[in-house]
Amino acid sequence: MSTWGNQVKISIFGESHGPAIGCVLEGLPAGETIDFEAVLQQMARRAPGQDRASTPRKESDTPKVLSGLLNNVTTGAPLCAVIANTNQHSADYRKLLSVPRPGHADYPAWVKYHGFNDIRGGGHFSGRLTAPLVFAGAVCRQILSRRGIIIGAHAFSIGTIKDMPFAKVKITNEILSSLSREYFPVLDAEKKASMYHEIEQARNELNSIGGVVECACIGVPTGFGGEGMFGGVESIFSSILFGIPACKGVEFGAGFSAAKLHGSENNDAYYYDETGHVKTRTNHAGGILGGITTGMPILFRCAFKPTPSIAQEQQSVDLTRHENTTLSVCGRHDPCIVPRAIPVVESAAALALMNLPGILCCTAEV
């Protein structure tokens, strides 16, 4: 569904070339002041055209709030925000999509919607639909941070170039806040040039490149999530993370690497820290055991495939003529979506956290 969540629901609507896109956020507590500048700052991190790594297109993403806020304070009613599409065309070009682009939803959507879906600019499948998700996430993370929960992500890898992982860092509010202010944040500043190089090389070859985003959430108390077998934190997070276009893998803590480890290596040893709290010396569990938060940072990674839109010639089929053909995808596209996906992943994490049962009523404002 385009709606996700149980306690705090998000409903995302819009098509790339329709009049507008937006979201409805339901279940927010009343009385929360929203810093609109901070929201716009998060949306700017996702906006296209920021540097060499992204597409030079201009996009005006200023959201208009239609409900749920009064003088920047939540009213408890559903918050609807709308972002106008400035690139909508009055012309009607509902022609049958004849040649589906490889790696895009074109072909299965054509079958599913019998050709009636709006294919202009990807329609409802467009990456542009992540703009309202970032809006919603920016609102939610303000509410969470007031309760001591901080989220930050970085480019874990671009192609084969790897940043320093969170596992090697003492994760603090400062580090996460710093990451989540930046466009294309990394933990090891020296890796950024290589990453940019990887992306530029792909661009120059009319190609694209994939990558991995790593995200951390700190301040989540022990004992949240894990309502039964299917209500674990991993289930909640993954179900929204896989909603991000191009995400093809999600892992928590050591994740797929854990599958190569022995129990003696992977188990996280408990100890009492100097303040008398139970901690683990390592965090291969990514802050989650039995689906329940352990109080350690929640750590996860999302794998993003390379942008499917590439100018190189590709093999496809002509669905009208029923024959094989080729196509090149024109237009300007990000050769790597990872930099812009980072705030999207953080936003999805914020929504996931807002849906851990009891998280709002059981965490005090700080």
Add this chain to the structure above:
Amino acid sequence: MSTWGNQVKISIFGESHGPAIGCVLEGLPAGETIDFEAVLQQMARRAPGQDRASTPRKESDTPKVLSGLLNNVTTGAPLCAVIANTNQHSADYRKLLSVPRPGHADYPAWVKYHGFNDIRGGGHFSGRLTAPLVFAGAVCRQILSRRGIIIGAHAFSIGTIKDMPFAKVKITNEILSSLSREYFPVLDAEKKASMYHEIEQARNELNSIGGVVECACIGVPTGFGGEGMFGGVESIFSSILFGIPACKGVEFGAGFSAAKLHGSENNDAYYYDETGHVKTRTNHAGGILGGITTGMPILFRCAFKPTPSIAQEQQSVDLTRHENTTLSVCGRHDPCIVPRAIPVVESAAALALMNLPGILCCTAEV
């Protein structure tokens, strides 16, 4: 929640040392004949004590159906099946868990449930709770197979030993059916000895080892799933897969490897096959684009961490005395859960498929 699904709901109940475990399956179509022998065969694949790779404990997993079946035909009412626990102890040993086992849910569950959860044998977190999931999956896969949808999985890797991947195989009904009849199935029979060796070595060192399960679903028509941004096939599958205890990563198609690829490599080229159907030459998408099925095999992998129960001494804390301590986990435990997890993954896949909107009313019986 312990309940999962929208069209076909599964609700799992029970604790390891309580009177019984079981499940309720709701939303099954009426009039489906269930081959009970085939169900028991699937449950036997998950049962412990089958070979060197698993624990030698005996477990009687014969389910008793309380409702929803009449003469082995579904009635359309909820199907409840119960599996008695033969190892329940009459003695009351609700003593406060004092030393949580690393890698288990003990500590966060103790915080969450204030010490009231049944800790005997892992309680509701026990891997034994996957037995009713396999029961339910075995019922569902019969209904799916009648509509041409076949599921099979294999041990993709045990520690560092890798089987041949599905990507290198032409996946047929025969291969999948053969895999899903076996205990500890692999695609390349020659790898099995090394895998067993890896497991035995872990056992001998009082240790355990992780691994990856790879699963394929074929026969799913093009155009299913992807109801909006958050209703994609990956979201549906991952939310149940992460409910399997010890699963810490899920990836579809090329998954995390796709993050290292270029678009020209990762995009799957379309072509018309000899029967006039649209196919892709590769299947890096794992049969899913934009969250919608492409008609190609649905391919995914689940990473399982090494069994946390190991006899080696580990560091932990005494929650009663508030001090650091050590413990060794006694008893007989599987040094690797992958072999027994395979039918569990297949079962979760069956339930996920049953929850693709319209899958039952839009796929004809074959």
Add this chain to the structure above:
Amino acid sequence: MSTWGNQVKISIFGESHGPAIGCVLEGLPAGETIDFEAVLQQMARRAPGQDRASTPRKESDTPKVLSGLLNNVTTGAPLCAVIANTNQHSADYRKLLSVPRPGHADYPAWVKYHGFNDIRGGGHFSGRLTAPLVFAGAVCRQILSRRGIIIGAHAFSIGTIKDMPFAKVKITNEILSSLSREYFPVLDAEKKASMYHEIEQARNELNSIGGVVECACIGVPTGFGGEGMFGGVESIFSSILFGIPACKGVEFGAGFSAAKLHGSENNDAYYYDETGHVKTRTNHAGGILGGITTGMPILFRCAFKPTPSIAQEQQSVDLTRHENTTLSVCGRHDPCIVPRAIPVVESAAALALMNLPGILCCTAEV
């Protein structure tokens, strides 16, 4: 929640004096042509200021569709429609509501939202929020009518004045279509003058009057609804009907009258009609047995309390001063909401019908 439905979800947002109100409709089939004029006609039936029975305020309810429609054809993506509030005030008058109006949500909402809800014009509780519900219903009923399902309602009673009930009429498409074109429709035209008189008298006495809306849905095939004990047609309908402001009772078929009957009177006798279909001679069941549609018209009634806003002096409390006080509700209000509630009830019925599992894929277009 402000979101309702499973197959076809409606999410309603907005506050009476905020920038706009609207809805998101998710799960509509793709390829459905929407007659926008017919939608506006339904919205006009609900709009205020149409005659003596309603308030003379002017309200511009023209909805703007932001997504989900392309050339008036559904795309399968969520359909968002927005209705601007023209009466919004720039001034900030978030003063604490001090004297709650009896019969309104003021007091419990003040407790629930800690004074942060937007109280201007009733905020999210305003009857104006039924405008997007009528929009959504108007869209849905077009899709339903294409499958032979027709909905119509009438003023069953205003105060003590009763219209002819559906039970005394042979309900046809023509009758229902005629009712659902009109403002303030009745079955027995002669009763309308008395009803108007009842309303006018209440208005003249600075008072208000309640009433009952009766609704019929025909063309729903036998065998829909009733997915288990809690998925009956009555449960689905009542859960949305009670969402209509001021609705305090819902009954199906003979309803509360059935409680006075004997089984021999209340049971509906079966017979084969001339076309070989199973029918019942009476329809005390309101077209529903065991929560499942019988193929007979679905019949139900909603009781609406009198408009709580009355100009007579009423006893209340001053929540700031903690003392008893009195108030009179100024402004122009409908002395009876039944006439304008009729299209709202029909719309809720349309949404309820769209959520009977399988209703769209199992009913052919006619």
Add this chain to the structure above:
Amino acid sequence: MSTWGNQVKISIFGESHGPAIGCVLEGLPAGETIDFEAVLQQMARRAPGQDRASTPRKESDTPKVLSGLLNNVTTGAPLCAVIANTNQHSADYRKLLSVPRPGHADYPAWVKYHGFNDIRGGGHFSGRLTAPLVFAGAVCRQILSRRGIIIGAHAFSIGTIKDMPFAKVKITNEILSSLSREYFPVLDAEKKASMYHEIEQARNELNSIGGVVECACIGVPTGFGGEGMFGGVESIFSSILFGIPACKGVEFGAGFSAAKLHGSENNDAYYYDETGHVKTRTNHAGGILGGITTGMPILFRCAFKPTPSIAQEQQSVDLTRHENTTLSVCGRHDPCIVPRAIPVVESAAALALMNLPGILCCTAEV
């Protein structure tokens, strides 16, 4: 669905003549002591064969708890309880139901389930399925009463004989507790003989009679429920109440009578009581305004149709021979279900209350 609820879910399974019926209750807080004797007492109130008003059949309804309880204390895991059917027949009589009983689900269920549903004793539609609902309600009301919330109901009317309504009584814990200990409770003891007489007369005429149950819930604090337009208390309550077999109408407070009132009569005047709490002088709202609890007693009524099983000859159809026919329903049936429905209504209310968001974490134990 057979599953209901969001915070606390109930899943009901079983068929009248299958091996067993039962329920799974999910989302209960851990650490709640359950008085099993009190649970059995509630179930006894619903059991058949208690007096002249009910059927003389014997039914052994002792539930067996399979999970979720350890030493009578909730563990936080799903609580499954099973009630064996002692009247199950080994013989297979799946013959096609040929003559549907008027007023029962037989005919629409036959269409819906294509003849595969278990028709013996009503199958999943049997009133016997309310036994696990009463079990669940009995568990929930203990948890609620520990937080000061008390529920009680009475026979508001049998046929045309009316008991004193709650509106005329000062509702106290004592009154409700007394009602909810009794079989066939009334507020005005003098009315009971007339009610019995009404029922006996129906029995003697081989007929049945309907009635209304009125229920009150006190101790629910102000400000609960009403999460958006469709999350009102009335929507939550009605959706489970209409799941009770034979319930055809639900009204809150003045309900359908409010439709005959003027605003000046129906509005409940506020005042400060001697303890400084806001109260209303009347309670026509039934403790609910804008879908939110007002702090006054929640009051509602459910209309029950007369038992459809009557020994008088009735007109029906033979679905096999496609011709009109007659039938008499043999066997012993309650001529009035109201007395036994009372604890069922209370139980549904308990489940509804458990699903008001925040009710458990925001109400302290008393």
